[in-house]
Amino acid sequence: MKARAHYDREWRTGWAFAAPGLALLAVVMGFPLAYSVLMAISSLTLLKPGLFPLVGLDNFATLFSDRLFWGALLLTIRYSAVTVIGEFVLGLAIALMLKRAVRMRPVYFGLLTIPMAMSPISVALIWKMLLQPNLGIVNHLLETAGLPRVDWLGNADLALSTMAFVDIWQQTSFVVLLLAAGLAALPQEPYEAAEVDGASAFQQFIYITLPMLRPVAGIAIIIQLINEFRTYDLPYVLTRGGPGTSTEVLSYFAYRKAFLGLSLNQGAAAAFCLLVIILALTVVFFLRLERAEAAGRNAP
């Protein structure tokens, strides 16, 4: 009986402490989320600013019958895959090099955080100037080296890769920092044992470093996947989704529907689809995190 009363008191106290935070969360996160869902099933446009009548899943049906939506979705998946792979491979290589660097390591880390600290809009504007085909410095350097000028953003076959390159340039440093922290935390004993057994550096990397780094690497990949799925700033500044629709990712598609097409409801529906994908990735992220923690706890 006493224990029960104690439990009830604790329960009430716990809720009393959590309530302000939960209320704040409900206001700043719950309300916008619920409102966006409501928008996605409403008849709200910029010209008729009323949510009612609700139209059920009509906006989603319209969206799913639009081939541009599917094009944007596939493009987003392709773009995210390319950028995340690029960032991970490059990030891992740099993190490994930094692990071996003895001198000036803080300077390298300091330099690496510069792109990360810049806003994506600034990054896009800077690269737009650098890649300007006729007056940009990149093509000028190519010409100086006797190479032909390249139409970086005006060529439909190249524009997405160029955008991915700019993204990788900015985002890799985050992956580097994450992986470098993971590498620093790896125990030294397995390496010492491998040395005794005569394993080469490559073998140590494949059979020790990569498996032990897997939890951190997984987390890095998932965080970046979420980031890349949300990419909006780069296509907005660099290409406006063009040439044609060659760089129209899902977030830009949603913006276009909402603000150029004046259909806030369809824009919200497209954004909701994006949210579902990101939510699924986030769930995977937390499951991975939990598994990584469990693996850490169970380690001998």
Place this chain on the structure above:
Amino acid sequence: MTSSAWKRTLAASLLAATALATSAVTGRAADITLRALMEDVPETRIIEALLPEFTEKTGIKVEFEKIGYPDMHDKLVTQLVSAESAYNLLEVDFLWAGEFPAANWLVDLKPMADASKFDTAPFIPSMLDLLGRTADKMPLVPMYNYSMGLIYRTDLISDEKLKAAYKQETGKDLALPQTLEDYVAIAKFMKAKAGVEGAAMQGQRGDPNAMEFSNYLFSAGGRYLNDDRTVALDSPEARKALDLYVDNIKNGAQQGALSATLDDTLRLMCSGKAFSMVTYWWMLPQIDDAKACPAAAGKVALSVMPGGHGESGGWGWGIPANVPEDQQKAAWTFIQWVQSKEIAVKRALQGHAPVRSDVFADPAVLAKYPFYKTAEAVVASGKSFPIFTYSAEFENVLGTQISTAASGGTSTDEAVKASAAGLKDLMSR
């Protein structure tokens, strides 16, 4: 209290009350700050330089927030749908002249104009019509026009060696083109033989390429809408226009034309590395400026678009419905001032693109800018992009199709069909 003391007290009170009332009135005017989101173009800077004159005269302060065109629509819409707009004076593109009034975001300026006896007679009628003026309503007052024409290099077109080479190659004289086919042929020739880009083109998807293509369409004899406002875009003229547009992008224009905007084309023309550009006529004084563009100044001229018709456009002043009445009144005071003949002439002497015929005819303006005669012809011969509620979205639909065709993603025939279908769909909403 004696009688004289009473009188003194009364006089002092009256004086104090008068002073208080005066300060309240002047204080109110001084308190109002008009804020407008403006496109970052020469026209804005011309007006900005005159703002101290307005503030001195009325006590009303004016602040311009200058940004690039592509960001303007979204920023304005966000404010116009909010409870109270941060901008209490609006610069509205003619492409939004269907959308903004339809959404009830603008105050009707006709009652204000009637009450203040604002004379609209000197305004070029087509400019008022372009901005949605009807017998009963006037959502916008014309601010400046941006009809489009051809700016070309006179030194290259009159170069004897190039003339001989062109004659030998085509059998024709190298001269100011009279048709769209001739223009594209000359642009391609210049790129191949003159060591410059034949055309500085703004092919980025959306407003840039939709506006540019409209010139090709009108030049080829095509149109967007019939007189009864049914869609007329799916036509042989439109196909011809798009074929020539794509040909010029591929063979006459600068590298990167498909991602280029107005700024890119201006820089290219200014650097002396291009023969021509289809652009807004008021770009001429910017390029013909020995300080800013020494490589091109003195070697450029303006003409009506080959074929006789180009795209006609313009900006207007509007007042948002979601701002307090005193701010609306202050905005109207500003509009009357800035579009008065006196200020319009002052602006024109700095390169303003007039919307009043009396400014085009002003002797001082013509003495400084003789090419304003040609500019008036460009304005008079211009045709309009379809103006309706979803004009901005149609620009995007059309721009996407043009861009896809120019990058080889679809045929010009398919692109014209899809654009026409898109226009029909949007107009039926």
